Amino acid sequence: MNIALLHQVLEALPDPAAVFDTRLRPLSVNKAFTAENSRHLDIEQRSGDETFQHHWQRALRGERTEFVWVSGQPARHWRISLSPLFSASRTVESVLLTIRDIQLEVEAQENERFFRSVLENLPIGLHQFTPEGWSKDMNQAQRDILGEMHPALQHQPYNVIADPINRRNGLHALLEEVKHRKIPVSREMLLKYVEQEEENVTRIQPLYYEATGFPVLDKEGEIAYLFLILSEITEKKLAVLSLEKSERLLHTIVENLPVGYIQFDNYGFIRRVNQTQRRLYDSAGLNEEQLGLNELFLRVLQEGKVVRIEKKLEYTLDVPGGKVERELFLDLTMFPVEDPVDKDQLVVALVNDITEKKRQEIENTKAQEFLLQTGEIGKIGGWELDMGTGKMRWSAQTYKLHELPPYAAMTVEKALSFYTGDSRKKMEQAMAACMSRGKAYDIQITLSTARNNVIQARTIGRPEYRNGRIVRIYGVIQDVTEQYKIRDQLSRNTELMRLFFDTIDMGYAVMDKDGRVNFINRKAQEIVDHGKVIGRNIFEVFPMLVGSTFHARVQQCIQQQAPVSFFNYLPELDKWYEFLLAPMQDGSISIFTRNITESKKMQRELRKANDQLSALNKYLVNQNKQLEDFAHITSHNLRAPIANMKALMHIMSETDNEEERVLYVGMFKEVIRNIDETLNDLIEVVQIRKDLNVEKERLSFSDRLQKVKDILFVDIESSGIRITTDFTVAPDIEYPRIYLDSILQNLLTNAIKYRSRERSSTVHFRSWVVDGGVVLSAEDNGIGIDMERYGGKLFGFRKTFHKNKDAKGIGLFITKSQIEAMGGTIEAYSKPGAGTKFIITFRNE
Amino acid sequence: MKPLHSIFIVDDDPIHQQITQIMLDRQHISDAVKKFSDAQEVLEHIREHRDNAAQLPDLILLDLNMPVMDGWEFLEAFSAVRETLCKPVRVYVLTSSIDEKDRERVNDFDFVEGYLTKPLTSDIIGQLGQ
Known part of the structure; x- marks a missing residue:
């Protein structure tokens, strides 16, 4: 091999590289290798190392091989590659060794693994989506929240935005907002229910989550991913709910306290006044200033303890024909309270009307004075x-x-x-x-x-x-000398008295406090219609008198030592008697009585006749109102299609064109359908108004609403409306079932039909009691209605106020008819864009 | 040349709109009969074209009983606008109501030329053109 060429090739390589002969002697080494090797590796020194030897032997056998070498403190990573170089005879002649510093790579991998495991093990659910909402990835907590049956965990494409369930629970709106505004958005929501087994009872518990959606933006500022974080807050939420509930309870208690209740904040502003107090204000036309609460408030705050005073107020009351002076005694107790939640200093005033008690006290004092005087006299x-x-x-x-x-x-x-x-x-x-x-x-x-x-x-x-x-x-x-003399005189007068009492047309008897009759005149003898009564105990002669009104009044007369008059009905005789009992000085009681059966019966007849008359009157007024309604309906709603029909007949008769005639026949059909529909609606209403004695039964609001929800299931699902209820105060009512169902259905349908597209729809049903009568409200957050403009027609027949195609203008008319037929009323409160609240007052039961 | 340039029918009942249009067309009383279901829309149209005689109707046939804006509200609003229009716009109430109260109430609007009960007849249409 050309060593010079080899040198040049090696030097040109960016990574450290060296060529060794088969005995690990360097043939050629580039500068990078020299630097790296001497600085960190020292290949020659470590060539005895087992890993190196293993790979070196493989290279000598002609295999390309590579391995990671870790060295130094802290550890650094290199990837060592060994490539055998062959001679012409295909034997391994030398080995090319290259070194790559993979420290950064290793660290990056390590980081990713670390973050993954952190995210995976976070105790909050984390879910990654594409900008379109397709599920990409999630951590273990999220898998737990979704549950293994969730489509996102079934290896199927899952789109969180398209999932209809999320339209209802608010997740859809949340993610849309994140997408739209490209900022993190957090909201509390009820996402699922869990079943909990408790001693053979399965309870369904709602789970609340704080859901946070946030976008991950790419360099262009577009959304690369959507992330969703779910953190369970059920306990907190339930605590808040139960706090609200206990507050409501407290409010109800305070509201119904038999004493006046006024609550101030620490600036002295009135925050709450209960109905007893409002009634007191109303009845006397008073206000806080007259009660002198300002000074008291300051005293309570300064002294930090209970202050209790009695106060006398004089006021003038307007009555028909002038003014009367009245006085009012109040027992005012004012004390500081610390709000248990926000630690604010509150002041509460309890106001007790003690006028009656005070009056009694004054009477007593007078009586005592009187007694003293009597002592003299x-x-x-x-x-x-x-x-x-x-x-x-x-x-x-x-x-x-x-x-x-x-x-x-x-x-x-x-x-x-x-x-x-x-x-x-x-x-x-x-x-x-x-x-x-x-x-x-x-x-x-x-x-x-x-x-x-x-x-x-x-x-x-x-x-x-x-x-x-x-x-x-x-x-x-x-x-008692004088009395003694008088009594002596009296006994002489008894005979005279008997003669006198026998002549009056009134029963008269004297009995002692145990009931023994000492005197009875002829008339009374006739009334009791019994043998010898005198000298005998009246309660033994007439056992039915024991425990009777008569008996009670006799005792009252003895205790109070004051005359008592009353009426008593004796069922055995079917007669009414008027009695006057008067205590006498010797402890016995004078009884005057006369038969008032005739006048009493007459009185009762009169009252009955009066009741019947007023019932009849009410019925007539109702009938009149209905007649007016129907006159109006026929004038408007029935005439319109009939006028159309008349005109159609006319134009049809004037044409011979067959095409036109076909068109007119089609229009005829439409008009007839219209008449038919109007008539059916009218018949339904007439039926309701006629059917005043429709059968009633005890109905639970939540059961009936559930029934209606089942019927409207599709509408509820597709609208995503959230229905909440509070029927705790008045859970049920005696009412015709079909009416209540129809009323609930109309209220719910209205809330769905007139929901707002700008927010997720809600409707809240609540029932409570006012003056013994059940009241039901349905409050939605829909588009609302301009009450100033349409209020007068809201419950009219065939009146519509929206361009909504579904609006027929019959639902509320029927609802009102049903409620009024049963003696109740319905009212509506609304503003455009701010939802509508219907309040139904069912007749007092 | 037809007697009236244009007529607006304001009525939420589509059948009635169509019948009225057919009857008006048959008597060749106007070049353009326009139908509206929403009185609000008519009011906006008139306000917008108060200076454009070609876009303003010569005659309005107005129903009373309509959703959203009824005939009464239209009359109230129109009485405020009509003085500002560049040409006279005549108004007839055309309603199915034979309620005397409605008839009397229409008298409160002295610019309303007539109270017609549905349906229109050929004679009345003839008079409208005069």
Whole structure:
């Protein structure tokens, strides 16, 4: 071989290269080899190395071979190639050895492997797509999310943008936005459900993800790839949802508290007022300023603790025919609260209307004053005996009663000395029994005063216990001389009274507080229609009175010591009686009664007639309204096709041209179809309005909505509308099934038909209760409607407001007819571009 | 030369549009009968061509009961525009309504030349041309 030529060839090679003879002696070496070899490799030195020897032997056998050689610290990589050079006789004469530094290559590979494994093992799903949405690659987490049955994992082409499911869950919109704006976009979405087994129950749990789409742009700024990152956030989402739910619950509780509730933020702005408070404001025409809440608010904030005050407000109320002055007592409690979530300082005011209680208190004070006065007038004095000291105390009135100067020293003996004979004995016994056994007494005795005047006295004594021992005896003493005289007189008058009471046309009886009849006049005797009643217990003679209204009112009369009047129906006699019960001084009760059956019955008849009249009136008003509706419908909707028909007949009769006639026949068909359709719609409506007693049943909103969703499955799928519900407050209703289905179907159809193309469509159904009646709302985010312009016609027959081909203008008319036929109302709230909300108030159940 | 240069039929009922056009054509009353289903479109057309007599109709036959913009709204809007037009545009209401209330309400618009109930007859068409 021409060694000079070999030198030149080797030198021309860019990589280090050398030619060795078969015994590994260099024949020719280029400069690059010399440099590289001496710097890093030292081939001659390491030629004994096993790998090298293996490949060297293969080269000597005539094979081309190469291997990677690692050397140095940190390790560098070279690829060593050995190429045998043959002599003319095909024997290996020498070997060409070239060296390539593959360090960068190795590092790049290593990097890629590293990043791949990182991405592969990321705990979030990562999915790579072509700009058109075709699935390219994904990591393990993403495979787990999609599940092995997902088409993207079935080795089939899968397009994420074309997948109809993604139109519903929002992924489609997200990726379109990424493509359109070429920026990362993140959104929370519900992507799938998992089944969870829990003690024989399979629960379907929704999984929420934060989905982030981002584009990878090429040098020209065009999208090279779309990436999707899915990160599961179910727990966070569920926590947020349950927080919202508990907030709603709290709101409901606060709203329905029986006391007024006002919540302020830390600037003093009112953030929440519940209905009790609103009612209070409304009924009295008050505002916060009048309640003086500003000062209180400052106090609460400064002191950081509960402040409670009572407040009296005077206000004027407009009533028909003038103004009245009213007063209002409020119990205001204000306290600071820290918002558990954002740690804001809140202040809450609880407002309790205590006017009634206050009024009662004032009444009580008055009553007490009155009692004091009665003490004077009724000649009642008080006394007490301290059992420990044996000291006796009398009130001024007691001294007066005994005709002693006030505050003369008093002992038990001295007190007893005013009684003589039987009275003294009675008094001593009563006192002894009270002191030893705690027996209270209420006795009437004769008392001889300091000035030797004899009076009749009633004395009452009661023990007071402390730790089980009698520590005090106290009581009153009353001068009943006059009553005594009167009673004496009374007994003489009884006969006279009987004569008097027998002549009045009213039942009259006197009974003691246990029910024993002491007096009964002739009329009352007739009413009870029973043998001897006098002297017997009325509740034993007439057991049906036990627990009756009469019984309850007797007790009320005894307890309150005030007259009570009431009506009572006695079913055994089919008669109504009016009663007046009046307590008498001796504890018995006067009963006045008269038969009011006739007037009561008349009253009831009157009320019944009135009810019927107003029902009839309502029915007539409804009928009138319907007649007006139908007059309008026939004038507009039926006349139009008939006018068309008339005109068609006319133009048809004026032509002999066969072609034209064929055209007219076609038009005739269309007109007749139109009339037919209008008539069918009308018949449907008439049927609803006629069928007022259609059968009702208890229906669950969510069941019925599911049924409707099944029917509208195709429309729901193709529109991608997201349907959400909240029927927790009012889950069901008593209603005709076909009506409820039709109402729900019309509401849902409307939301689908008039959805907006600019956003993913949603409709939310919610039910709740107002004043005992169920209310249902359906709120969508569709194109909405200009209520100012079309509000008046929204529920009209054959009224349409959109250029939408599907619009027939019959759905809402039927919905309104069905709701009104059952006594309910429907309202709509909307703005163009801002969706529509329908609120249906079903009649109070 | 026909009595009227052009007539606009404004009605959302396609059958009625067609019948009316046939009847108008038969009496050779106008060179151009144009049909519109949307009153809004007519209003925009008129506004746009307020200075172009050739594009403005001589006569409008207006239905009352229409979606989106009904006849009443059209009349309200038109009463504001008509003073600015370069030639007089006559308006007739042509409706299926025989409701007296509608008839009275049309009287509020004094520029409306007549309240016609559907269908048109040859006699009435003859009068329109005068």
